[in-house]
Amino acid sequence: MRTDDTMGVPQPTAETRWRCTLCGNLTRFDVTRATKAVDYVHLDLAGEPTVEEHEVVSETIESVRCRWCNAADQIELVGRPGASA
């Protein structure tokens, strides 16, 4: 299995995990997300805001960079240990 830039970053599932195709890193990545979210902001009488609810409306992973070799979006999905892929 390999990834394609036009397809974005593949999503890991219960059975799969990311793997850097260049160096084989399985555990350390910098993930850039674009998140659209709604905060319920509750202000007290002094005007001090507190976010009481945070609802993520949509979230897209824009890029994943390997912490070991610094390769961007060179990610594939491989089976997790013990998962029947």
Ligand SMILES: [Zn+2]
């Ligand atoms: Zn790597």
